Amino acid sequence: MFGDYSLSDLGAIFAMQGFAGLILFSVYVLMALGLAIIFGQMGVINMAHGEFMILGAYVTWMTSNFFQSYLPSLFAGYFFIAMILAFLASGALGMLVEWALIRHLYKRPLDTLLATWGLSLILQQAYRSIFGAREVGVELPQWMLGSKQVTDTIEIPINGMFVMALTVLITLAVSYVLFWSRWGRQVRAVVQNRVMAGAVGINTEKVDRYTFGLGCGIAGIAGSAFTMIGSTGPTSGQLYIVDTFLVVVFGGAASLFGTIASAFSISQAQSTMEFFMSGSMAKVLTLLAIVAILMVRPQGLFALKVRK
Amino acid sequence: MESPRFLSRTDLLGLAVLALLLVVILPLSLDVFRLNLVAKYLTYAFVALGLVLCWGFGGILSLGQGVFFGLGGYCMAMYLKLEASSVENTKIQSTPGIPDFMDWNQITHIPWFWQPFHSLTLTVIAILVVPAVFAFLIGAAMFKRRVGGVYFAIITQAIAAIMTILIIGQQGYTGGINGITDLRTLKGWDIRPDHAKVVLYFVEVAFLFGCILLALFVRHSKLGRILVAMREKEDRVRFSGYSVANFKIFAFCLAAMFAAVGGAMFTLNVGFMSPSFVGIVPSIEMVIYTAVGGRLSIFGAVYGALLVNFAKTSLSESFPQLWLFGLGALFIAVVLIFPNGLAGIWRDYVQPLFAKLLDRRKPGPGHNGGTLGPVADGAPAE
């Protein structure tokens, strides 16, 4: 499949497709980050994660409409506000769901999987009833459009760089929260020994609720980023859930670095292959490769050997 | 200690009630159109039955049963399609004698993997063997490496996704998103008219009873008890000298074969097969049939598949919005409120009520005899 291209052409193709894959990468990382926190830290499988992402996308869409109608002068900066709102909305819904549903199901991972699938169906139908079945697109502010010419053949889309930078920031913030803050220590304490953590005075229920909320909130931000690569519909989230689960599992469930590395390799592989073949075959080959690798190395790419 | 019989009294009662419903009541009370719908629902009962063994007893949740359902269905559909694509039937095509969708996709030869489906014998073998081999490969790769639980669920779900994308993407070989349609005859016997639908319904019911008997046999064998033991204490089973992986592979393969038989019956009864019965969404819906019936209940699987599909048809006809809310709520309810599904409700609420009524009518020692047996045989529909 490479035969028809010269070497420099190939270089340019890989670079361009690589940058085109950046937004996909960002969506994967943000989605997977949320999933990994919830799954890695709490052992809960959240099948409704895609719907939390889509909530963020709808919030972004509504914010964009609001600014266009009432505050057109501030439209250039609406995206930041939209992302904060998306985070808050998805996070709040996440905490509500944790309270109503998830907390009854700890230690039954397969059951959380089924229950959150049910939740995802309900959310999808709710979106359809509220926002309509038609997909909606978000209008970007002027400065985010266009791209920057790097060389003759390579140009980088600005919104891609923007989302990329944002993803790096959020990832850093999440690692800070989880690994260096007092709250993060409490989360990890609860993960390692729930009973003991409770005994030393950590409010484990509260920690659970906020952890779940944080994971869902990050999915909301992913939704904001998602509006840049696709239009938003009630079932758009479902398309991403399997991919992001594979990202998490492939990276080794409890490893933040692994999650990022696997999101990168999967998104890049997919967007690069998309240049050479149909999108569906690129997806099939990517998924097949992941499944094959997971069959040989089920613990994922980055997992520690622990004494049990 | 009494040895567990292959068919206990409750099993026989369950079989009799189900036979009464499927063989007598439904065929007598429904018109052909509705009976054909029941036939369609029952094809999912095969899948649900397999999931009882593999998920309920074995604790292995597969979110990819649609793949096996589809494999069985596509095998059947390929045979029927080849028979329907005789040169005479397809003489308006640019290449007569090949399936219509191949012709539309500029394919001029029947590809090699379609060739075996000229023969009905090979087709029947393929319906059983292809899914079993596929399940064996997945199972061997995963279970030998001790992958289970949610990882297995996610991987099987990914396989369902891959399968759908592949079928849709390779439309020249698979019929794409429309699937394989316009099926006509089986060995010259037209499957479309009303009387054929009635015959096919009874054939399907017969196969279903065959699968139920097989499931009951497995459940009451030592293998059934090992599956239960494994779900609880996998390590203990391993350190009692069993290869846990082999037992899981067996349960998974059997579930795959049940699903494939269901898929083949679907193609025959409904008259087509398409990727919309293969992917993530149908696969996880198949799990809900089992959950609603009661994940430990072999008979419950049949009632679960019937009831959920009946609700789906009637609700989505009249209130399409309500159906997804209802289905979503059902997923949550069977996890939170009724983890043992219909069978649990029957055992916990209905049966005590009957017992009370019976006790009132004929007090005496006779009644107690039934409840003293081994615990595993005590519950109905189990």
Added chain:
Amino acid sequence: MLIGHQQPDFLLAVEGLTVSFDGFKAVNDLSFYVEENEIRVIIGPNGAGKTTVLDLICGKTKATAGAIHFRGKDLTKMKENQIVQAGVGRKFQTPSIYEDLTVFENLEISYPQGRSVFGALSFQRTPAVRERVEEVAEAIFLKDKLGMSADLLSHGQKQWLEIGMLLIQDPDLLMLDEPVAGMSVSERIKTAELLHTIIKDRSVLVIEHDMKFVEDIAHKVTVLHQGQILSEGTMETVKNDPKVIEVYLGH
């Protein structure tokens, strides 16, 4: 290196056994030998690697280096179920039984027959099986509880049931991890009595903290400390070993 082969009177020869978890050596270059019909007790402070040694022998944990020879077979190269079939039985620290099954079914599953998939499918509850289950149930004081669901048993009875499940396997090497832990005094006495009857005609490897119990049954005692052997010999020798006294009383 191949002492296990050269001196076949050892039932179990553990040589140079090492396992490391991310650099931490839980068991470090450990060697010891168990003879036919020997009762060996392993003692040691918490974290000494006692349970890990049993995990290594029964295949639950894979060794980083070293060999475990059992009747000339290298157990480090075998799967758990093959190790069991070779004649090694293992009881876990917390009672590991099947609570959804009856006592009878618990014992029946451990009966060494029909262990393959199709063997299990065609397995019949013959009079021989029933007799053996009843015999074992009598030994473990659960004869009148055969039809009972195992989750209704008391903690001590669950421990007995697991011992019974091992007994019915009739292993040549029986490994017990703290068999009397968490038992009431009367249960302890009964368990000691039970162990005395079942340790006949086989080799036994026991981890135990109860010194009176150890003194009572041990032929030889191995003291582990930080993954290595601190001392080995009769209870008397070990008790007077200054190194042992240091570890147990030093801090």
